[in-house]
Amino acid sequence: MSESERLSVFKTYKLYVGGKFPRSESGRVYEVTDQKDRWLANAPQASRKDARDAVSAARKAFGGWSGATAYNRGQVLYRVAEMLEGRRGQFTAEVAASEGISKSRAAAVVDATVDRWVWYAGWTDKIGQVTGGANPVAGPFFNLSTPEPTGVVTVLAPQDSSFLGLVSVVAPVIATGNTAVVVASERSPLPALSLGEVLATSDLPGGVVNVLSGRTAELAAPLASHQDVNGIDLYGADETLAKELEIAAADNLKRVVRPHPVDFSADPGTGRLTAFLETKTVWHPTGGLGASGSGY
Amino acid sequence: MAFEYAPAPESRSVVDIAPSYGLFIDGEFTDAADGKVFKTVSPATEEVLSEVARAGAEDVDRAVKAARGAFAKWSALPGAERAKYLFRIARIIQERSRELAVLETLDNGKPIRETRDADLPLVAAHFFYYAGWADKLDHAGYGANPRPLGVAGQVIPWNFPLLMLAWKIAPALATGNTVVLKPAETTPLSALFFADICRQAGLPRGVVNILPGYGDTGAALVEHEDVDKIAFTGSTAVGKAIARQIAGTGKKATLELGGKGANIVFDDAPVDQAVEGIVTGIFFNQGQVCCAGSRLLVQESVQDELLDSLKRRLSTLRVGDPLDKNTDLGAINSAEQLARIRTLADAGEAEGAERWSPECELPASGYWFAPTLFTNVTQAHTVARDEIFGPVLSVLTFRTPEEAVAKANNTQYGLSAGIWTEKGSRILAVANRLRAGVVWANTFNKFDPTSPFGGYKESGYGREGGRHGLEAYLDV
Numbered sequence: 143m144s145e146s147e148r149l150s151v152f153k154t155y156k157l158y159v160g161g162k163f164p165r166s167e168s169g170r171v172y173e174v175t176d177q178k179d180r181w182l183a184n185a186p187q188a189s190r191k192d193a194r195d196a197v198s199a200a201r202k203a204f205g206g207w208s209g210a211t212a213y214n215r216g217q218v219l220y221r222v223a224e225m226l227e228g229r230r231g232q233f234t235a236e237v238a239a240s241e242g243i244s245k246s247r248a249a250a251v252v253d254a255t256v257d258r259w260v261w262y263a264g265w266t267d268k269i270g271q272v273t274g275g276a277n278p279v280a281g282p283f284f285n286l287s288t289p290e291p292t293g294v295v296t297v298l299a300p301q302d303s304s305f306l307g308l309v310s311v312v313a314p315v316i317a318t319g320n321t322a323v324v325v326a327s328e329r330s331p332l333p334a335l336s337l338g339e340v341l342a343t344s345d346l347p348g349g350v351v352n353v354l355s356g357r358t359a360e361l362a363a364p365l366a367s368h369q370d371v372n373g374i375d376l377y378g379a380d381e382t383l384a385k386e387l388e389i390a391a392a393d394n395l396k397r398v399v400r401p402h403p404v405d406f407s408a409d410p411g412t413g414r415l416t417a418f419l420e421t422k423t424v425w426h427p428t429g430g431l432g433a434s435g436s437g438y
Numbered sequence: 439m440a441f442e443y444a445p446a447p448e449s450r451s452v453v454d455i456a457p458s459y460g461l462f463i464d465g466e467f468t469d470a471a472d473g474k475v476f477k478t479v480s481p482a483t484e485e486v487l488s489e490v491a492r493a494g495a496e497d498v499d500r501a502v503k504a505a506r507g508a509f510a511k512w513s514a515l516p517g518a519e520r521a522k523y524l525f526r527i528a529r530i531i532q533e534r535s536r537e538l539a540v541l542e543t544l545d546n547g548k549p550i551r552e553t554r555d556a557d558l559p560l561v562a563a564h565f566f567y568y569a570g571w572a573d574k575l576d577h578a579g580y581g582a583n584p585r586p587l588g589v590a591g592q593v594i595p596w597n598f599p600l601l602m603l604a605w606k607i608a609p610a611l612a613t614g615n616t617v618v619l620k621p622a623e624t625t626p627l628s629a630l631f632f633a634d635i636c637r638q639a640g641l642p643r644g645v646v647n648i649l650p651g652y653g654d655t656g657a658a659l660v661e662h663e664d665v666d667k668i669a670f671t672g673s674t675a676v677g678k679a680i681a682r683q684i685a686g687t688g689k690k691a692t693l694e695l696g697g698k699g700a701n702i703v704f705d706d707a708p709v710d711q712a713v714e715g716i717v718t719g720i721f722f723n724q725g726q727v728c729c730a731g732s733r734l735l736v737q738e739s740v741q742d743e744l745l746d747s748l749k750r751r752l753s754t755l756r757v758g759d760p761l762d763k764n765t766d767l768g769a770i771n772s773a774e775q776l777a778r779i780r781t782l783a784d785a786g787e788a789e790g791a792e793r794w795s796p797e798c799e800l801p802a803s804g805y806w807f808a809p810t811l812f813t814n815v816t817q818a819h820t821v822a823r824d825e826i827f828g829p830v831l832s833v834l835t836f837r838t839p840e841e842a843v844a845k846a847n848n849t850q851y852g853l854s855a856g857i858w859t860e861k862g863s864r865i866l867a868v869a870n871r872l873r874a875g876v877v878w879a880n881t882f883n884k885f886d887p888t889s890p891f892g893g894y895k896e897s898g899y900g901r902e903g904g905r906h907g908l909e910a911y912l913d914v
Binding site: 272273275277278279280281283285287292372381384385388389391392393394395397400411413420421422423424425426427 | 563579581678681685688865872875876878880881884886888889890896898901904905906914
C-alpha cells in the first residue's frame with residue numbers, strides 16, 4: 143500500500159498538568175482549524191478548575207525546581223532543546239497549519255524556536271552573576287544581592303506566534319527557576335500542547351510547566367485573581383482584557399508584564415528573564431581579626 | 439544604687455521653623471489654589487509647629503506641568519552636570535545636618551540620636567551615591583544610553599521623611615527624570631526644607647516640586663495622565679489601590695509596602711548580641727519601620743533565657759523627650775497611628791496572648807506607647823499576622839530550622855528577616871529559604887545606599903538603592 147493511501151493515525155491533544163496529560167475535567171473540547179478553516183484537531187477546552195489544578199501543580203513543583211542548581215536547570219532545559227530538535231518535522235507541520243505559512247517558512251520558525259530554547263538554557267547559570275553581586279556598603283558588613291525566582295507565574299502565550307512566541311515567553315520564566323501555568327494561543331494551541339509532550343520526556347520535573355488550551359479570557363481571569371500565583375505575563379491578552387487582568391492581579395500584588403508588541407525574531411535581551419526575579423540582599427557582619435575580638 | 443540621667447536636650451535654636459509654608463512648585467513657594475492649609479504638630483508635645491499649604495488636584499496639575507516643562511532640559515544635561523547638582527545637594531545636607539536632624543525629630547517624634555546618627559548621614563550618603571551614577575548610566579548594565587522615564591510622581595511616608603525623600607529623589611534626578619513629591623501629612627517640614635536646599639544648590643526650576651497634602655493629593659498625583667512613573671512607600675492597602683489605578687496605563691511603578699519581619703534566634707546564638715538585635719529590630723524608630731523584626735521566632739530550648747534577658751534590657755530603655763540625647767524611644771508619630779497600635783495590641787490581649795511592658799512613665803501630653811512584648815502568641819493571632827507599625831513585639835517559638843522557616847514565611851509579606859546563629863552553614867541555608875527581600879544575619883536594620891532594598895510578595899515590587907535602584911527610573 144503506498145503512503146498516500148495509508149490512513150494516518152490522529153493524535154488526541156491533551157492538557158499537560160503536573161507532568162500528566164489529562165483531558166479537561168469539564169469534558170469540553172473545541173475545534174481547532176487551520177487558517178483556511180479546515181479541521182485540525184479537537185483541543186481540550188480547559189476550565190477554571192483545570193486552571194486551579196495547574197496552579198497547585200506549579201506550586202508543588204516550585205520548591206524542587208527553584209532549589210535545583212542553576213547548572214542542573216540548564217542541563218534539563220538543554221535536554222528539552224534536544225527533544226525539540228528530534229520533533230522538528232511534527233512542529234513544522236503544526237506551525238505551518240496553525241499560522242498559515244509555507245512548510246519552508248514554518249521550518250525556519252521551528253529552527254529559530256529550538257535555537258531560542260538553547261539560548262535560554264544557557265542563561266540559567268549566568269543571570270545571577272549579571273543581575274546580582276556584592277554591594278560595597280559603608281561598614282564592616284558582607285552584603286550580597288542575589289536574584290531569586292518570583293514563584294508561580296501565569297503566562298498568556300502570544301495568540302499569533304504559536305511556537306516561537308510561545309517559547310520566547312515560557313523559557314525565560316522557567317530558566318530563572320519559576321514554575322509556569324501557560325495558557326496556549328486560543329486559535330492555535332497545537333504546538334503548545336505538543337510542547338507539553340516534549341517537556342514530559344525531557345527530565346523536566348512534572349508541574350514546572352503546565353499547559354492549558356481553551357478560551358484565553360475564561361482561563362486568564364481565575365489565574366489573574368489566584369492568590370497563589372505570584373506573577374503574570376499578559377502578552378496574549380488584548381488591551382481590554384489585559385487591563386481587567388492587571389486590576390485583578392493587584393489583589394496580591396502579582397508582578398505584571400503588560401502586553402506590548404515584540405519582534406520574536408530579534409535578540410530577546412534579558413527583560414523577560416528579570417521580569418520574574420526578586421532581589422534578595424543578605425547582610426552579615428565581617429568583624430575583625432585583631433584584639434578587638436568579636437565578629438559582631 | 440541606680441544613677442539618674444540628667445536631661446541632655448539637643449538645642450532647638452539650630453532650626454528656624456516659619457509659621458507657614460507653601461507648596462514648592464516650579465522653584466517657588468506658592469499657596470494652594472483653593473487656599474487650603476493644614477497644621478503639623480510635634481507628636482511629642484502636640485505643639486503646632488507650622489501651618490502648611492495643602493495641595494489639591496489643581497496644584498498637582500500645576501506641579502506636573504512644571505516638572506514636564508523642566509524635563510527636556512534636565513534630561514538633556516550631560517550626566518556629569520546632573521551629577522554635580524546632586525553632589526551639591528549631598529554637601530549642603532551634610533552642612534545643614536544638625537538643623538535637619540532637630541527639625542525631623544520635632545516633626546516626626548523620633549529620637550535625636552536616630553535622626554542625627556542614622557537618618558541624616560544616610561540621606562547625605564544616598565545623594566552622594568546616586569550623584570556618581572548620573573554620568574555612568576551606560577555602564578549600569580541596562581544597555582547603552584538608557585533613557586529616563588519623564589515625570590516621576592513620588593509619595594512617601596512619615597516614618598523616615600527625609601530619608602524616604604532621598605531614596606526617591608536621588609535616583610530619579612540622577613537618571614534624568616523630574617519629580618513631584620508628596621510628603622506625608624504628618625511630616626511635611628523636612629521636604630519643605632529640602633526645597634530650600636534645592637534653591638541653595640541652584641537646581642533648575644521645576645526639576646523638584648514638593649506638594650504637601652493628604653491621601654487625596656497622592657491619589658491625584660498617581661492618576662495624573664502626564665506622570666510616567668509612580669514611586670510609593672507606604673501601606674500595602676494603598677499600594678494595591680495604586681496598582682489597580684495604574685492598570686492598563688503605561689505608568690511604571692515601584693511599591694515599597696508593609697512587612698511583618700521574622701527575627702529568628704537559634705539556640706546557639708550569643709544571647710546578648712541577639713537581644714541587642716531584637717531591640718534594634720523592633721524598637722528602632724518606635725517600631726514604625728516597614729522592615730521591623732516584629733515577629734520574634736525563638737528556639738524553644740532558649741526561650742526562657744532569652745526572654746529574661748530581653749525583658750531586663752527593655753527595662754533600661756529610656757522613653758521620652760525625643761530631643762534628649764539619651765532617649766531610646768520617642769513619640770508615636772500621630773494620634774491616628776497611636777490609636778491603631780492600641781487597637782491591635784488590645785486585640786492581641788483579647789485573643790489570649792500575654793502582654794508585658796517594662797515599667798516606664800510616659801509623658802502626659804503627646805502620643806506615647808510603651809515598648810510591649812506579647813508571648814504565648816500563635817500564628818493565628820492578629821499580633822502575629824497584621825503589621826502593627828509600633829513598638830510591639832510578638833514572640834513565637836520553634837523547634838527545628840524547618841519549622842522556623844515555615845513560620846517565618848507564613849505571611850502575606852516578604853520584606854525583611856533576621857537570623858541569629860553562630861553556625862555559618864545554617865545562616866546560608868535559612869537565608870536561602872526565606873522569602874524576603876532583605877535578610878540580616880547576626881545584625882538587623884542596617885541600611886546603605888549601595889544595598890538594594892525592597893520586598894517579595896505583598897511587600898511590593900521594585901528595588902531602591904544600589905545599581906538595582908536605577909532600573910526603576912530608566913526606560914529599560
